[in-house]
Amino acid sequence: MKKWAVGLFSAALILGAGTAVFAAGNNSEDGFSFQEMLPFMEKMHPDSTKADLEKNV
Secondary structure, eight states: OHHHHHHHHHHHHHHHHHHHHHHHHHTSTTSOOHHHHHHHHHHHOTTSOHHHHHHTO
């Protein structure tokens, strides 16, 4: 039981760290900005205004 608990705790720690690294990476300058994605978003949602799209991001 103790090995199982340690394994579960280790898995949660690794997944948590991976999620934090992924989230930090998405906020960098290398990712897509709202202005770069706007044409694609307008194509997918033609009835939405720019304000609606920005609010839902």
